Amino acid sequence: MPVLGEDLVLTDREMQRIAALVYERSGITLHDGKKPLVVARLQKRLRALSLGTFAEYLAYLERDRSGDELVLLLDSIATNHTYFFREEQHFTLLAETVVPKFRRERRPMDIWCAASSTGEEPYTIGMTLSELDPPMDFRMVASDISTKALKAASAGVYKLASVEKLPTPVLRRYFEKGLGESAGFARVRRELRSKIDFRHINLLEVPTFDRKFDVIFCRNVMIYFDRAVQQRVVSALERNLRPGGYLFISHSESLNGITHRLRWVAPAAYQLEAL
Ligand SMILES: C[S@@+](CC[C@H](N)C(=O)[O-])C[C@H]1O[C@@H](n2cnc3c(N)ncnc32)[C@H](O)[C@@H]1O
Secondary structure, three states, rough: OOEEEEEEEHHHHHHHHHHHHHHHHEOOOOOOHHHHHHHHHHHHHHHHHOOOOOHHHHHHHHHHOHHHHHHHHHHOOOOOOOOOOOOOOOHHHHHHHHHHHHHHHOOOOEEEEEEOOOOOOOOOOOHHHHHOOOOOOOOEEEEEHHHHHHHHHHHEEEHHHHHHOOOOHHHHHHHEEOOOEEEEEHHHHHHHHEEEEEEEEOHHHHHOOOOOOOEEEEEEOHHHOOHHHHHHHHHHHOOOOOEEEEEEEOOOOOHHHHHHOOOEEOOEHHHHHHO
């Protein structure tokens, strides 16, 4: 059935073409029930381009050889919902179980936060490691397919409401409050921001890194993928883990039905067996 969004109509056929494109480029599955979401999220793009119909939008997408509109399409479709200390048990596990194993090696831990959205997750990891006594040094890559989310992440500016639940000393140590025009916002201090290398990485096309990682966070993204894409992503993550390294997925995700060499260590936490 066509869906109306204000005066916009998305036909079944147009929905299928958008869903096919999104799946091919990002692995995100958009079933028919997501039609209202697609209309709601794309109408801004259509308005920005002064286009009146999805047929015109699809024609525009196909004509755009630069690929820029496809990036904007994925930016609009991807769900970026995240927050500081989401699924907090993982940060406790990181601090109390994972870090002690790596301390002996006397080198910075190598971390990859894949699907890092607007940055709350990598900054939470950074704060957790920096708060330890003594602090655990780290190198971190944080990546996402959404260029918009990455831009927000590297700016590190958040509404005060989204950081106010952090303990006051943590807030003071890692954020600076905005003044004047920036009142109502807090910015992650440069010292922490500069420790994170934000990169545009599509989990369907994981690059070869110059190192393997001790810890990979890849949470709340596989829920948008079907089994085939999950398998491809988990295999890519596993290839990038050091033996003994840890993978964190979300508590609402599972590796059931996926072929892998990881050992379950705690809910939504796995370890690649040491050689
Ligand atoms: C719901 S957010 C999860 C953020 C964070 N990991 C958390 O758990 O709070 C999902 C993120 O996955 C990203 N994403 C979706 N498909 C992706 C892909 N193929 N490659 C990389 N990132 C992707 C989205 O842009 C979005 O920022």
